[in-house]
Amino acid sequence: MSKEWLARSIVIVLAVGAIAIPAVASWGRRHGIEIHARMAETGGWTPESLTAVVGVPLRLRLTSDDVIHGFAIGQTDLPVVDVIPGEFSEVTYTFDRPGKYTFYCTRWCGINHWRMRGAIVVSGPGTKPDIARPPLYVSLGLEIDARNPADVVPVQKPSSARGAWLGATIPAAYLSRDYYLAHSPLELWKALRDEPNLRNFSDQDIWDLAALVWKSNATPQELKTGQQLYATNCAACHGESGAGDGVFADQLDRPKSGEHAEMRAGEMTTRPAGFTAPQSMLSASPAQLQGKIIRGGMGTGMPYWGPIFTEEQTWALVAHLWTFQFDLEDRP
Amino acid sequence: MNRLQEVTWKGKVPLAEGLPASPRIRAPQKRINLAQVTWFRPLLLSRWPQFLIRCLTLAGSVFTIFAGLFGSPVGSHNFAIIFVWIAWWTALKLAFIPLGGRSWCSVCPIPLPGEWLQQGGTLEKRRHRFSLNLRWPKRLRGSWLQSSGFLLIGLFSAVTMTDARVTAWVLLGLFGLAIGLSLTFERRAFCSYLCPIGGFSGIYAKTAPPEVRVVDASICVSHREKTCYLNCPWGLYPLALRDSSQCGLCLECLRSCPQDNIAINLRPFGSDLGWSRQSGRLDDAFLALVMLGSALAFATVFTGPWGSLKSAAFAIGSPPWGLYALGFLAFNLTLMPGLFSLAVWMGSRWSGQKTQLRRAIGNQSQVLLPLGLFAWIAFTISFAFPKLNTVLSVLSDPLGWGWNLLGIANTPWSPDLSGISSILQVSILLAGLFWSASVAQRLVKASDRGSLRQALPILAFCFLFTLAMFWLLVG
Numbered sequence: 001m002s003k004e005w006l007a008r009s010i011v012i013v014l015a016v017g018a019i020a021i022p023a024v025a026s027w028g029r030r031h032g033i034e035i036h037a038r039m040a041e042t043g044g045w046t047p048e049s050l051t052a053v054v055g056v057p058l059r060l061r062l063t064s065d066d067v068i069h070g071f072a073i074g075q076t077d078l079p080v081v082d083v084i085p086g087e088f089s090e091v092t093y094t095f096d097r098p099g100k101y102t103f104y105c106t107r108w109c110g111i112n113h114w115r116m117r118g119a120i121v122v123s124g125p126g127t128k129p130d131i132a133r134p135p136l137y138v139s140l141g142l143e144i145d146a147r148n149p150a151d152v153v154p155v156q157k158p159s160s161a162r163g164a165w166l167g168a169t170i171p172a173a174y175l176s177r178d179y180y181l182a183h184s185p186l187e188l189w190k191a192l193r194d195e196p197n198l199r200n201f202s203d204q205d206i207w208d209l210a211a212l213v214w215k216s217n218a219t220p221q222e223l224k225t226g227q228q229l230y231a232t233n234c235a236a237c238h239g240e241s242g243a244g245d246g247v248f249a250d251q252l253d254r255p256k257s258g259e260h261a262e263m264r265a266g267e268m269t270t271r272p273a274g275f276t277a278p279q280s281m282l283s284a285s286p287a288q289l290q291g292k293i294i295r296g297g298m299g300t301g302m303p304y305w306g307p308i309f310t311e312e313q314t315w316a317l318v319a320h321l322w323t324f325q326f327d328l329e330d331r332p
Numbered sequence: 333m334n335r336l337q338e339v340t341w342k343g344k345v346p347l348a349e350g351l352p353a354s355p356r357i358r359a360p361q362k363r364i365n366l367a368q369v370t371w372f373r374p375l376l377l378s379r380w381p382q383f384l385i386r387c388l389t390l391a392g393s394v395f396t397i398f399a400g401l402f403g404s405p406v407g408s409h410n411f412a413i414i415f416v417w418i419a420w421w422t423a424l425k426l427a428f429i430p431l432g433g434r435s436w437c438s439v440c441p442i443p444l445p446g447e448w449l450q451q452g453g454t455l456e457k458r459r460h461r462f463s464l465n466l467r468w469p470k471r472l473r474g475s476w477l478q479s480s481g482f483l484l485i486g487l488f489s490a491v492t493m494t495d496a497r498v499t500a501w502v503l504l505g506l507f508g509l510a511i512g513l514s515l516t517f518e519r520r521a522f523c524s525y526l527c528p529i530g531g532f533s534g535i536y537a538k539t540a541p542p543e544v545r546v547v548d549a550s551i552c553v554s555h556r557e558k559t560c561y562l563n564c565p566w567g568l569y570p571l572a573l574r575d576s577s578q579c580g581l582c583l584e585c586l587r588s589c590p591q592d593n594i595a596i597n598l599r600p601f602g603s604d605l606g607w608s609r610q611s612g613r614l615d616d617a618f619l620a621l622v623m624l625g626s627a628l629a630f631a632t633v634f635t636g637p638w639g640s641l642k643s644a645a646f647a648i649g650s651p652p653w654g655l656y657a658l659g660f661l662a663f664n665l666t667l668m669p670g671l672f673s674l675a676v677w678m679g680s681r682w683s684g685q686k687t688q689l690r691r692a693i694g695n696q697s698q699v700l701l702p703l704g705l706f707a708w709i710a711f712t713i714s715f716a717f718p719k720l721n722t723v724l725s726v727l728s729d730p731l732g733w734g735w736n737l738l739g740i741a742n743t744p745w746s747p748d749l750s751g752i753s754s755i756l757q758v759s760i761l762l763a764g765l766f767w768s769a770s771v772a773q774r775l776v777k778a779s780d781r782g783s784l785r786q787a788l789p790i791l792a793f794c795f796l797f798t799l800a801m802f803w804l805l806v807g
Binding site: 003004019023 | 444
């Protein structure tokens with residue numbers, strides 16, 4: 001072989017090897033489905049729909065192409081995984097029931113963070129998906145977008161401890177779970193105000209009794225769960241204090257031009273609702289709040305959480321929302 | 333002019349240009365001729381060592397393109413970003429250029445495929461060649477296009493240096509351009525006139541130790557065949573070399589000289605600087621100013637405290653980027669050349685020099701080279717050193733596919749220069765300023781009616797630049 005042909009061979013072998021070696025190596029090393037996470041504005045999850053079979057492990061290799069994301073599967077207690085830029089997190093899920101599961105991002109990765117969702121369709125021979133029960137607001141036929149501001153509000157934040165201290169007897173009809181779910185605090189206040197045995201109590205006292213009724217419908221564990229869910233999923237927009245002043249609030253409120261215009265996904269958004277205003281909150285029932293959470297706010301940018309939260313989680317979140325109106329501590 | 337294709341041939345090679353303007357001022361400096369070092373000589377004469385290194389760099393480039401296109405889009409986990417913009421770019425500024433001049437050009441893989449087609453062989457010229465072998469258009473000669481290329485890099489630097497795919501496409505584009513020009517024009521047209529890195533390396537190669545020169549000029553003059561020129565891929569004639577800015581250190585002249593009259597010298601730093609030229613080249617002056625201005629612009633965008641400026645540099649095509657581009661171009665095309673020209677003009681006026689302004693600008697631009705090189709080194713300390721830890725992890729997982737080939741993918745090693753980086757940067761910038769001042773002083777002594785007044789405005793320009801770099805890098 002002449003020197004020139006030897007030289008040519010070296011050039012070709014090295015150049016081809018530079019591509020072939022990593023390509024072949026990658027072929028043999030990849031196990032599981034590779035999922036890339038990007039901010040919603042630049043693509044979200046890829047792929048965003050997966051299939052699995054009941055009882056068959058689903059192995060995922062998760063990586064982020066931009067910022068830190070989180071991966072979780074809604075309505076399950078399957079482990080949550082951090083998705084780090086440039087690194088791979090491997091996780092294996094095994095589903096025991098068929099159905100359509102929603103996976104979503106658990107990190108506030110951007111203003112459209114909530115749009116980062118995908119679906120896993122789990123099938124399985126001989127099993128059928130649970131038939132979904134309609135949410136309460138549908139059963140009750142509530143118009144959850146209706147605005148009925150409260151015409152009566154307390155002069156100070158109602159306290160369940162003060163209500164308990166009054167020693168008043170509240171009719172049993174108002175203490176049932178069903179009553180709590182279907183009525184607003186304002187409706188309860190008006191009903192209690194009309195009760196003859198409570199005639200001697202002031203308006204504020206009646207509000208304290210309403211707070212007591214609301215506290216009787218929330219366990220400490222439920223309140224704790226609701227607080228955690230709120231901090232993780234809601235506070236970015238609605239604010240830690242529930243005042244509608246989360247870190248994304250200003251961006252959602254701005255007109256569709258300027259520095260954040262490109263961050264929107266095209267839908268109209270409004271400033272997130274606050275939970276500290278008694279006029280709007282005290283006239284809403286737990287069923288209405290549940291409806292808003294499940295369905296989302298039409299045309300406001302509020303995401304729908306129905307596929308993410310279990311029913312218990314949704315009620316826990318609703319219970320936490322009342323803490324912005326009522327002082328539910330044991331001591332005033 | 334040091335290219336034979338740019339001067340009328342016989343009898344007009346400007347031999348005197350490379351010689352000291354005044355022997356009284358500049359005594360001959362010592363050189364070590366590497367071609368005469370017994371153990372080193374075979375390494376220089378054989379094409380194989382250089383060729384094998386080029387093959388490796390070619391394979392590295394091919395892998396870089398592959399990694400850029402198919403690897404992780406996260407820059408810190410992609411070989412293309414880390415090895416091009418952190419490892420290679422740092423090595424170029426800290427080692428290749430300051431110590432080796434255009435040494436990178438001697439192993440650069442970009443011209444290799446085109447040269448193979450143009451010359452019919454990878455190691456030596458053969459019969460079957462594929463090139464029109466046209467002469468490069470006269471109006472496009474000089475380093476104007478290289479300056480423009482560097483400005484273009486600056487305009488898109490924020491994205492190019494962070495997006496692996498863009499880096500891969502830029503590299504592919506450079507290979508494509510080099511192949512296209514090799515098929516159209518004679519010799520290394522891409523390297524000589526277009527490559528922005530060639531321009532960067534070339535202009536600062538004047539400060540570096542290596543040089544290719546003839547041993548005895550009379551031997552070259554009497555040699556009729558000019559084999560060195562015929563075999564030079566760059567189209568250079570060693571006898572006419574007056575500085576090291578154009579020579580790519582391919583050493584073909586050494587290999588082809590039948591008289592063994594070529595010296596590969598190691599000389600004192602900055603030996604090309606401080607000479608009063610017969611003809612000042614505006615394109616070289618512009619290139620020096622672009623390099624200086626780009627160092628300042630890069631430091632402003634990448635290490636400055638202005639987040640909105642950084643965002644604008646990233647948002648290519650947006651109105652904020654348009655403003656950034658306008659500012660960047662205005663700074664490099666108007667402000668820097670304008671201020672420097674004003675300084676040269678004032679210096680000439682105050683010292684009573686009668687030199688033509690164009691020639692004075694060309695001459696005085698030599699002063700900018702040490703400061704420019706050291707400004708780039710100081711910027712590199714801020715820009716690249718904190719990210720050097722990623723080099724090891726990327727070696728272990730070059731494509732960001734979750735590999736750990738060497739078991740060091742998550743090595744937390746990082747050179748901690750936080751305590752000394754400011755001192756280091758100030759020292760480097762001051763060293764550059766003093767070196768530039770020394771070149772200015774040499775130019776004063778070399779001129780006919782030398783006066784310190786001539787240098788003062790130019791030194792003030794350099795001082796202001798140094799202050800700006802202090803402010804951006806050290807705060």
